[in-house]
Amino acid sequence: MSETKGLVALVTRNLRQSGIYIAFVAIVILFAILTDGILLAPNNLTNLVLQYSYILILAIGMVMVIIAGHIDLSVGSVVALSGAVAAVLIQQQGWPWWAAVLAALVAGLLVGVWQGFWIAFVGIPAFIVTLAGMLLFRGLALLILSNISISIYDPAYKQVAGGFFNGLIGGDGYDAFTLVIFGIGILGFAVMQWRARMARLAYQQDVESMPLFIGKLVVVAIVVMAFAWQLATARGLPYVLILLAALIMIYTMITKRTIFGRHIYAIGGNLAAAQLSGVKVKWVNFSIFVNMGFLAALAGIVFSSRSSSAQPAAGEMFELDAIAACFIGGAAVTGGIGTVIGAMVGGLIMAVMSNGMSILGVDQSIQSVIKGLILLLAVAFDVYNKRRAGTR
Amino acid sequence: MSDNILEMRSITKTFPGVKALDDVNLSVQRGEIHAICGENGAGKSTLMKVLSGVYPHGTYQGEIHFDGKLGEFGSINDSEARGIVIIHQELALIPYLSVAENIFLGNEQKTRGLIDWDKTNAEAAKLLARVGLSENPTTPVNQLGVGKQQLIEIAKALSKRVKILILDEPTAALNDSDSAHLLDLLRHLRGQGITCIMISHKLNEITDIADSTTIIRDGKTIETLKVGPEFTQDRIIRGMVGRDLENRYPEHVSSVGEEIFAIEDWTVHHPTQHDRVIVDNASLHVNKGEIVGIAGLMGAGRTELAMSVFGRSYGSKISGTVRMHGKPVNLKTVSDAIDVGIAYVSEDRKRYGLNLIQDIKTNTTAAGLSKISRGGWVNSNEELKVAEEYRTSLRTKTPNVHALVGKLSGGNQQKVVLAKWMFTDPELLILDEPTRGIDVGAKYEIYTIINKLADQGKAVLVISSELPELLGICDRIYTLSAGTITGCVPKEHATQESLMELMTKEKERV
Incomplete structure (x- = not known):
């Protein structure tokens, strides 16, 4: 197989996926030019990561919900609830920060158990259950907060979203530790890719040509190290980024490589066939919502830590951002x-657009219009793609 | 020439690759009840769809003369306007609307643009009286039984000034007394000059009520029989099945071993209508290395029997015993059934068998993921290897196993479903209509696979509507009629005629 052929195959094999990466790169370049490079400036990049981390955490859980053919409208309210639980326990009950974090996570799990029960075992559509949950948990959050904001002063708790690794092993004008961590990450990625390639060869499967394989790794390494350099010259490596990276890796493995993950796809693809293949549909659905509750609580902790407070209106509209991220992401x-x-990537496209438009001073109203159009176009593309593919 | 209300001449209808109707002729006399019979897939429903405009004029060849004029119907509305009304097997009533609303749906009784409810209900009451119902027209339809709903469909047809009423399997879902009532009503309507075309599998009903019957086989009209000494069930059966067995089946001699699978006194009720018996006290067994067939007409309960065994995927109030290797097993879920070594390949591969938006590899391992995983983690390379092995051994025509299943042809899709269940390494394979909708060449390949499975010592249970297929591949054939097993015939003694007789046999009433 020639190199060009390999590249074309790589792009066309999964247009649905590669299309979204190409769009992402185009949007980043577009806004980098429009903002005279401010978009990619060290401080702005750091901010962008922190500002959107909780939406991305929600989107991880949401995409599993959506793959299984459901929807979750309640996550914004759960964000508020978990923040409220943590804030009240720290500020009013004097709990240590880690105990409050655990309690907030348990609250999220209980929310998941509640919604999962109604959806999986009673059989009420997720749209209804989570619409009710949206009201229910928002109300509970308000009750816990007695309708007022509570500021959180615990420095350790504030570190969750505001903390950085910086200066651990020195560096002059940049943080060497950040670069080292990213370097290790890239190395790990390269090793995994290499082993996967070897395994595929051992099973006599096709692999991309060696130059293409190395070229792909080099491009990834350059882009990632450039990003790392920008972080390193700003405030260093945010804790949240490590959390996010760990979650993305774990959940990618779960969805791609485990029986549980396969069952999620099977249920969403053809429920009747999944049932007749021995998939325990009820338990899978239940687990998906318990997991969503857990991740929503985690997002709530990150959000309340970043804003150093729990507010009654926290997390409003987050559910829609998370859902939009999934659909834009294919x-x-x-x-x-x-x-x-x-x-x-879907979430990041929205993040880059909001951030870029804010830098350009585009009015909120216009931003909303543009985001709405992007979502519509992304789903229209999906529908068009499916019709063109024409499943017989 | 006699007074024919309907003449369909040389009707030919082709679908891509299939000739569903081939030069079919049908003449129906004014005021008679005319039955149409034939095996599943013979083309009865297609013919009626041509007549009622579901397949519009121009998509078929031939001509229709109706009531003295040429009938060129572009849609159902056209044919209804001329007085041709079809009542489908699945009732088309809207459950939450009232009887009167359903009767006049699409034909609302208006004064000055608004619905006149008094008129609607009064007219509905008159129509209900004509079909012998005394229900209040404002009753929601879902509060009535299936039998009464069928009558409401007829009332709806009468409201359209029907000249020919077409009924597709009208009594398939009805119990005995409701069926008797419906047949009485048809006689009564005949007295009022309404012509009826009835598609039915129940031969006793046909000989009971019809004035003539047209037999269709493989998309061709075979003959039309009139009431007389010739008009017997045996005669109709001969017309329905009289075809030669060609050499379309691979040679195979089974080496039959000990019993693997058996059910005893298996009774299943309808999932929502708990008093309707779908499978009645059925007992059967399949031995190692044996290919056993189940023959039965549509609605006999074949699929329901198989699915109720397969982890109670169908039905309610199930009773009876399932035995594997002589030991009773309790199969409460599909995974229980898979664990004891049962595989069920559904008759509708697109709805129940495959995930069309996933690739071949994922579908192949969907029911046996635990075989290629450790601690919940799937070994995707092992998966690829397995999928490739089945692709090669079953000769699935596709460049690689990354192709989406939705893009394969019917025969190749069926091979993927077979691979999926072979991979679970079952002892008993239940194959429901394994060759439905696939071409002759692919059929032969599927038969070869079935033979190989038997040679490997699997027990195979084949459900099929095609009698030649069962006679061609099975060692033994059970016949199922209205939920009851009416016979078990070894291959050597079975003929299409004898099977058809058993398949249409009414169970002896106690």
């Missing part, structure tokens, strides 16, 4: 299709 409206990585 998840199918009818279920069965979608990836964690796709949802992340």
Whole structure:
């Protein structure tokens, strides 16, 4: 196989996925030019990561919900609830920060158990259950907060979203530790890719040509190290970024490589066939919502830590941002299709656009119009793609 | 020439690759009840769809003369306007609307643009009286039984000034007394000059009520029988099945071993209508290395029997015993059934068998993921290897196993479903209509695969509507009629006629 052929195959094999990466790169370049490079400036890049981390955490759980053919409208309210639980325990009950974090996570799990029960075992559509949950948990958050904001002063708790690794091993004008961590990350990625390639060869499968394989790794390494350099010259490596990276890796593995993950796709792709293949549909659906509750609580902790407070209106409209991220990232409206990585890129597209337009001073109203259009176009592209593919 | 209300001449209808109707002729006399019979897939429903305009004029060859004029119907509305009304097997009533609303749906009784409810209900009451119902027209339809709903469909047809009423399997879903009532009503309507065309599998009903019957086989009209000494069930059966067995089946001699699978006194009720018996006290067994067939007409309960065994995927109030190797097993879920070594390949591969938006590899391992995983982690390289092995051994025509299943042809899709269930390494394979909708060449390949499975010592249970297929591949054939097993015939003694007789046999009433 010639090199060019390999590249073309790589792009066309999964247009649905590669299309979204190309769009992402185009949008980044567009806004980098429009903002005279401010978009990619060290401080702005750091801010962008922190500002959107909680949406991305929500999108990880949401994409699994959507792949299984459901929806979750309640995550914004759960963000508020978990923040409220943590704030009240720290500020009013004097709990240590880690105990409050655990309690908030448990609250999220309980929310998931509640919604999962109604959806999986009673059989009420997720749209209804989570619409009710949206009201229910918002109300509970207000109750816990007695309708007022509570500021959180605990420095350790504030570190969750505001903390950085910086200066651990020195560096002059940049943080060497950040670069080292990213370097290790890239190395790990390269080793994994190499082993996967070897395994495929051992099973006599096709692999891309060696120059293409190395070229791909080099491009990834350059882009990632450039990003790392920008972080290193700003405030260093945010804790949140490590959390996010770990979540993305874990959930990518779960969805791609485990039986549980396969069952999520099977349920969304053809429920009746999944049932007749021995998939325990109820338990899978239940687990998906318990997991969503957990991740929503985690997002709530990050959000309240970043704003150093729990507010009654925290997390409003987050559910819509998370859902939009999934659909822009190629998840199918009818279920069965979608990836964690796709949802992340979808979320980042929205993040870069909001951030870029804010830098340019575009009015909020216009921003909203543009985001709405992007979502519509992304789903229209998906529908068009499916019709063109013409499943017989 | 006699007074024919309907003449369909030389009707030919082709679908891509298939000739569904081939030069079919049908003449129906004014005021008679005319039955149409034939095996599943013979083309009965297609013919009626041509007549009622579901397949519009121009998509078929031939001509229709109706009531003295040429009938060129572009849609159902056209044919209804001329007085041709079809009542489908699945009732088309809207459950939450009232009887009167359903009767006049699409034909609302208006004064000055608004619905006149008094008129609607009064007219509905009159129509209900004509079909012998005394229900209040404002009752929601879902509060009535299936039998009464069928009558409401007829009332709806009468409201359209029907000249020919077409009924597709009208009594398939009805119990005995409701069926009797419906047949009485048809006689009564005949007295009022309404012509009826009835598609039915129940031969006793046909000989009971019809004035003539047209037999269709493989998309061709075979003959039309009139009431007389010739008009017997045996005669109709001969017309329905009289075809030669060609050499379309691979040679195979089974080496039959000990019993692997058996059910005893298996009774299943309808999932929502708990008093309707779907499978009645059925007992059967399949031995190692044996290919056993189940023959039965549409609605006999074949699929329901298989699915109720397969982890109770169908039905309610299930009773009876399932035994594997002589030991009773309790199969409460599909995974229980898979664990004891049962595989069920559904008759509708697109709805129940495959995930069309996933690739071949994922579909192949969908029911047996635990075989290629450790601690919940799937070994994707092992998966690829397995999928490739099945692709090669079953000769699935596709460049690689990354192709989406939705893009394969029917025969190749069926091979993927077979691979999926072969991979679970079952002892018993239940194959429901394994060759439905696939071409002759692919059929032969599927038969070869079935033979190989038997040679490997699997027990195979084949459900099929095609009698030649069962006679061609099975060692033994059970016949199922209205949920009851009416016979078990070894291959050597079975003929299409004898099977058809058993398949249409009414169970002896106690």
